[in-house]
Amino acid sequence: MDKVGIVGGIGPASTLDYYRGIVNGYRERTEEDRYPEIVICSINMTEMLSFVQKKDWDALTAMLVMAVKSLAGAGVSFAAIASNTPHIVFDRVQRESPLPLISIVDETGKYAQSTGCKKAVVIGTRFTMNSGFYAEGFEKYGIAAIVPTRGLQEDIHNLIFPRLENGIVVPEDKETMLGIVRGLIAEHQADSLVLGCTELPLMIQNDDLDTFLLNTTQIHIEAILNRLI
Amino acid sequence: MDKVGIVGGIGPASTLDYYRGIVNGYRERTEEDRYPEIVICSINMTEMLSFVQKKDWDALTAMLVMAVKSLAGAGVSFAAIASNTPHIVFDRVQRESPLPLISIVDETGKYAQSTGCKKAVVIGTRFTMNSGFYAEGFEKYGIAAIVPTRGLQEDIHNLIFPRLENGIVVPEDKETMLGIVRGLIAEHQADSLVLGCTELPLMIQNDDLDTFLLNTTQIHIEAILNRLI
Numbered sequence: 001m002d003k004v005g006i007v008g009g010i011g012p013a014s015t016l017d018y019y020r021g022i023v024n025g026y027r028e029r030t031e032e033d034r035y036p037e038i039v040i041c042s043i044n045m046t047e048m049l050s051f052v053q054k055k056d057w058d059a060l061t062a063m064l065v066m067a068v069k070s071l072a073g074a075g076v077s078f079a080a081i082a083s084n085t086p087h088i089v090f091d092r093v094q095r096e097s098p099l100p101l102i103s104i105v106d107e108t109g110k111y112a113q114s115t116g117c118k119k120a121v122v123i124g125t126r127f128t129m130n131s132g133f134y135a136e137g138f139e140k141y142g143i144a145a146i147v148p149t150r151g152l153q154e155d156i157h158n159l160i161f162p163r164l165e166n167g168i169v170v171p172e173d174k175e176t177m178l179g180i181v182r183g184l185i186a187e188h189q190a191d192s193l194v195l196g197c198t199e200l201p202l203m204i205q206n207d208d209l210d211t212f213l214l215n216t217t218q219i220h221i222e223a224i225l226n227r228l229i
Numbered sequence: 230m231d232k233v234g235i236v237g238g239i240g241p242a243s244t245l246d247y248y249r250g251i252v253n254g255y256r257e258r259t260e261e262d263r264y265p266e267i268v269i270c271s272i273n274m275t276e277m278l279s280f281v282q283k284k285d286w287d288a289l290t291a292m293l294v295m296a297v298k299s300l301a302g303a304g305v306s307f308a309a310i311a312s313n314t315p316h317i318v319f320d321r322v323q324r325e326s327p328l329p330l331i332s333i334v335d336e337t338g339k340y341a342q343s344t345g346c347k348k349a350v351v352i353g354t355r356f357t358m359n360s361g362f363y364a365e366g367f368e369k370y371g372i373a374a375i376v377p378t379r380g381l382q383e384d385i386h387n388l389i390f391p392r393l394e395n396g397i398v399v400p401e402d403k404e405t406m407l408g409i410v411r412g413l414i415a416e417h418q419a420d421s422l423v424l425g426c427t428e429l430p431l432m433i434q435n436d437d438l439d440t441f442l443l444n445t446t447q448i449h450i451e452a453i454l455n456r457l458i
Contacts, residue, residue, distance in 0.1 A: 016249065045264075070268065
């Protein structure tokens, strides 16, 4: 069986979701009382975000490539970066990686296309929203990825950091976020919402909105399971 | 900073506890908004237990040494096996390991001595109870480690597998377990109880018993943190 590698720790809460999701998903799908070997390399998020903030893409790429090489050293056959933000440099990391990598953006685009989405609003960290990698990644699937204006990007970012990123959902933050999201969906007449930060599913669930949710964490986990099974 | 390696997946529920415990414990102790790099190599528990059941200590050792070597390949500087049962072959794994390993048994013995324990009842899987490694490991700390008779070992084992091992606490199982434990403590006039299976703290907490609990998971995590900080 293939052994999967996860670059985790960005943040720790969603790393737990990936681990649980892969173990439980594998058991459910195969009905076997076993689960794949998983190697998680949990990196330092504070350091990673400092590179993102400084737009030091070389350092960010180097950090991620080092993590992927650690996973290769541990014998995994493919890997995934368990976070949206570092996908800013996904193409560069993939080029320098000794392993095939599963992109959260590409898998979400593929899934969005298969479910008939045409226009999606993307929320996530400030970095994910303003770097344009979702628009770029979705283009080949014929889907428009809309990001909020700069002011709203800041509001959304501050509803993620630091509490949600640490796995804490504050009810008032959730209400504020849902209000912003409803406004964006109506304004752009979007048919779907990309939860473009792996902690967002802790805050926003299907019942909260009438809009079709693209849960990037779950889609990424399913893609990993598809590759394993 | 040192990078810690965890041999996990045995079972998955306690692997999550280790990851969370190291990340949160590090943050609390250092008051820094960062956390150490952690590499987890999650192995196949079903396969591991099949070796234990067959008492194939060579295969068990080989499996664990391979996991530790994976961690070494990923660049960690020391490692821990996040489970009591495989400590049956801890000494052999340590001898063949390229890395220093932190033993859950040794750390628990050290901690038990520092808190004045003299006689502890040990519960865990059938394998942990009947292999005698707690008695052996505690000897040098001047602590007697008592295990239940064979019949009770079976009962306790069956209260762990399969549900608790998968992170599920059944209230009736908990009551049965507490009844057994109270009987053992009274019978042996023990001053402490070793929760010698990393999932047992999910079932038994301090409030449940008057006896001093040796939570091996937590003690192991603290020892990892001591080494990191």
